[in-house]
Amino acid sequence: MSLLHVFGFGLKVGHLVWMLCCWIASMISMNWSINGEFKDPKAGLLGDSGSKMWFKCWDEISKYSFKIHHQYYQYIGSKRVGKSWWRKLLFSWVIGWTLASIWIFCCMSSQATEKRKEMLASMCDERARMLQDQFNVSMNHIQALSILISTFHHGKYPSAIDQRTFARYTERTAFERPLTSGVAYAVRVLHSEREQFERQQGWTIKRMDTLEQNPVHKDDYHPDFLEPSPIQEEYAPVIFAQDSVSHVVSIDVLSGKEDRENVLRARKSGKGVLTAPFRLLKTNRLGVILTFAVYKRDLPSNAAHNERIQATDGYLGGVFDIESLVEKLLQQLASKQTILVNVLDTTNQSYPISMYGSNTSNDGLEHVSHLNFGDPFRKHEMRCRFKQKPPWPWLAITTSIGILVIALLVGYIFHATVNRIAKVEDDCHKMMELKKQAEAADVAKSQFLATVSHEIRTPMNGVLGMLDMLMDTDLDVTQLDYVRTAQASGKALVALINEVLDQAKIESGKLELEEVQFDLRAILDDVLSLFSGKSQDKGVELAVYISDRVPDMLIGDPGRFRQIITNLMGNSIKFTEKGHILVTVHLVEEVIDSIEVETESSSKNTLSGFPVADRCQSWKGFRTFSQEGSMHPFSDSINLIVSVEDTGVGIPPEAQSRVFTPFMQVGPSISRTHGGTGIGLSISKCLVGLMKGEIGFVSIPKIGSTFTFTAIFTSGCSSSKEYKSQQINCQSNSVSSEFHGMRALVMDPRPVCAKVSKYHIQRLGIHVEVVSDWKQGLSSISRANNAIHVVLIEQEVWDRDLKSSGLFMEKIGPGSPPKVFLLSNSINFSRGNTTPGAYDLTVISKPLRASMLAASLQRAMGIGNKGNPCNGELPSLSLRNLLLGRKILIVDDNNVNLKVAAGALKKYGADVVSATRGIKAIELLTPPHHFDACFMDIQMPEMDGFEATRRIRDVEQNINNHIKFGEISVDDYNSVSNWHVPILAMTADVIQATHEECLRCGMDGYVSKPFEAEQLYREVSRFFH
DSSP, X not given: OOHHHHHHHHHHHHHHHHHHHHHHHHHHHHHHHHTTTTSXXXXXXXXXXXXXXXXXXXXXXXXXHHHHHHHIIIIITTOOXXXXXXXXXXXXXXXXXXXXXHHHHHHHHHHHHHHHHHHHHHHHHHHHHHHHHHHHHHHHHHHHHHHHHIXXXXXXXXXXXXXXXXXXXXXXXXXXXXXXXXXXXXXXXXXXXXXXXXXXXXXXXXXXXXXXXXXXXXTTOOGGGSOBOOOOSEEOBEEEEOGGGGGGTTBBGGGSHHHHHHHHHHXXXXXXXXXXXXXXXXXXXXXXXXXXXXXXXXXXXXXXXXXXXXXXXEEEEEEEEHHHHXXXXXXXXXXXXXXXXXXXXXXXXXXXXXXXXXXXXXXXXXXXXXXXOSOSSOOEEEEEEESSXXXXXXXXXXXXXXXXXXXXXXXXXXXXXXXXXXXXXXXXHHHHHHHHHHHHHHHHHHXXXXXXXHHHHHHHHHHHHHHHHHHTSOOOHHHHHHHHHHHHHHHHHHHHHHHHHHHHHHHHTOOOOOOEEEEHHHHHHHHHHHHHHHHHHHTOEEEEEEOTTSOXXXXXXHHHHHHHHXXXXXXHHHHOOSSEEEEEEEEHHHHHHOSXXXXXXXXXXXXXXXXXXXXXXXXXXXXXXXXXXXXXXXXXXXXXXXXXXXXXXXXXXGGGGGXXXXXXXXXXXXXXXXXXXXXXXXXXXXXXXHTTOOEXXXXXTTTEEEEEEEEEEEETTTXXXXXXXXXXXXXXXXXXXXXXXXXXXXXXXXXHHHHHHHXXXXXXXXXXXXXXXXXXXXXXXXXXXXXXXXXXXXXXXXXXXXXXXXXXXXXXXXXXXXXXXXXXXXXXXXXXXXXXXXXXXXXXXXXXXXXXXXXXXXXXXXXXXXXXXXXXXXXXXXXXXXXXXXXXXXXXXXXXXXXXXXXXXXXXXXXXXXXXXXXHHHHHXXXXXXXXXXXXXXXXXXXXXXXXXXXXXXXXXXXXXXHHTTSSOGGGGTTOSSOOOOEEEEESOOOHHHHHHHHHTTOXXXXXXXXXXXXXXXXXXXXXX
8 A cells, every 4th residue: 555545536626525515516517508597698698608608517527537637546546565565665754744844943943034124124114214304304403493593683683682582592492393302502703703703792702622632521511610711714603592501601612623524514514514413511421413514695506615705694503412302203203113213424434423322232133224424414313223123933833833733743644554554455365265265164164065965965865765666565554553653753854954955045145036937825724734744633713814906926936935935934933822823814914904804802803713913913014014114125026924823832031032043942951852953934034125115023931932934926817027937726716617606605603703714715716704603604505596505614612502403404405405514624524525423414624625625525525626736746747748758867876866767757658768877877868869858967977967057068069069060960869950959967965056056057946855746747847848
């Protein structure tokens, strides 16, 4: 087993799902087409061409899917991969998915890192943009303030602005400059104007470079302690300052190196100029100054540098406290992710100046956002980092581990599945081996049973055959009784062998049913004849009733049906000491539709007057009587329901569950008291199942039992099916014409008993009237329009009141009285044909049967053939007619069997020739010959019957071909152009396989040992007419 098989299984499942989806889609589209959804191409989604295109695509998809399916079976389904290859595939699977999970982890980690970078860049750019926007706003206000000073200070005389006004104005408008911490204005003073300017201002111009070299804090600073500005061409002392930076008033911004460069650049460029970061006075915090030049008049944008220098009146500067400003900005931008922000002056790339922040960070991830503060000379950057280390990529870890675990689980599942499939295959191979062994054992068992059957039947054939021949000799009464006893014992042994063989067939599932036409009523008459002696000995009344709605002829297996009835009636006879045994046959629908069929558990409405178990309980639970049960599985089927009712000892409740168990008895004493093997009911249940029926029972201890079964047959009257005709017993139809038009009177106080008598008499074509006592009988006979020919009186009525009996006989005596018969169940009373006394009464012994009843009426009334044979005589007479003068070859290696077979056939007038070997049979049956048939044993030394038959058929076929093609003359072969001698297998082996082998090798029939007239007649009648 390999992964390819598992893949193939998945492919098959996917193929089925795909086919199902396509089928559903095709059905929906077809339904739409049928309902007219696609008829209008303009209104519908598809037109006629669209529907055709869809069906065409569906056909192509179906062909392609079936092609894939076929390719799987052709190239994958028939191949196997070894265990080493499977281990390599599994190892490759694990390594591949391990690498795939690592790759997935790296990809997801990289995605998380990129996402983190994007988040940092977004946050950093947002902060840089806001800082830059606010700086631009402040810068614009400072520039606007420079225009205000130019207008109201230098443009007017006297000036409209002083320190107090400037301080108050700048303080009130500080909200418009959120990034500035202070604003100051330095006026341009030439050296020639210094003295006058200092006198006018009242203070001396101070120098700035001292503060740059020795910064002071707020508490230590005092302007009077500063040195005067050194002599230079011009000065730029601060005259106006916001209160927050009022300490810079009087300081010359041109005396500082950095400020001087910025002031000169601002004056020269006309734009805002930033200083490098420096420590602010008093706060000692990093800051920058944005400087704008204030001109005397408006200059064009393309003014020369000298023109700008000459037009300069002063310099307006805005102080920016970078640290506090950035902190305010970060406070406004509260975020879930805390980041570290550094603001740098990167004018000198080699030595960037940090304006804000610290480089301490645990995260190596950094993003740089450029800042543009309007000064092209100065370069600024904002560098951002996350404050905390990046979190573990749990999503990547769990996803990759999950995928790896799933892959490992899938690999384990595949591994377990492959191992399981391999184990199942190994188990299947072992089971196949065991099956072969079991089949071989079954064959050996069948051969053993066949051998044992043959070896037992062969001497039994001799015993029974010789006993039968002995009965044809002159024997006294004692000798005849001994012979009959021995013959009955032999037949009992043969019956036991048949039961054991049937049980073996059931266990091997080789029990099969025949399909032949048979007369159901004749079969039950036969069974009645079989048990009539035992019932009369016990004084048990035995009867059969068959409904008029049951057809005369049925098609089925009469032998197996007879076997079921025989088993059930045999058990009833065995366990019944008094009362009756009643067999009833109805149609199932008749039982369901009619309440009259049901027998009540009343002592007044039974055959013998004894109480019985309610038969309705015996079929309780049958599927046939439920809604799920099929009443008519076929149009011409006949569903029969048969009940066998007795008044025996019953079955104890604790033993009822094992009634149908093979070789099980009700109790340990049963087999000693009544005998039997305990397999009859088990075989019956199996046979009922083969007849598509059900069997059940109801039993009450000390009351009796009722067994009921159903069976399905085919009507033999309307079927055109070919079948083998089978004659079983005397047909009442052959004599019924003699009794047409006759009327009979039955006197019986018991309705069930009268109903059974009426059934048998009506089978002869006689009209029957039933009365319950003498008075009704006389009234019926005395009617002028009611001519009674036959009167049948129940013995119980006759014995009950002898005086009334005599009176009845006297009143019907004058004229042409009807013939009176007495129906008796007593064997002692019925041994004579007439009763003692003055009355001429003919006794008819029960159980009633049509053939026996017809013979009794014929003898008593002097009509028809007085010697009409009864049960069992017609096959003998018919066989004599068929076999008289026939030349028959018997082949058997056993001399006893030869004598028995020869004697049995000679008994019927056949001319018999014997042979002991198969080779001799081939010589005798090589055309031309004068044999009409051959009875051949199967198991013989040197050459068995099968091989001998094959060679005989080959010889016949060869000669027939030569005659057909004119190679030899037909006159040389007794003018017979087609040679085929009937060969019947004659063996004690009754196994079904042996019967089939007989037909395959060319035999025409099958006769089991010992010979029976009925079976012999059935087989021979197929060839001799």
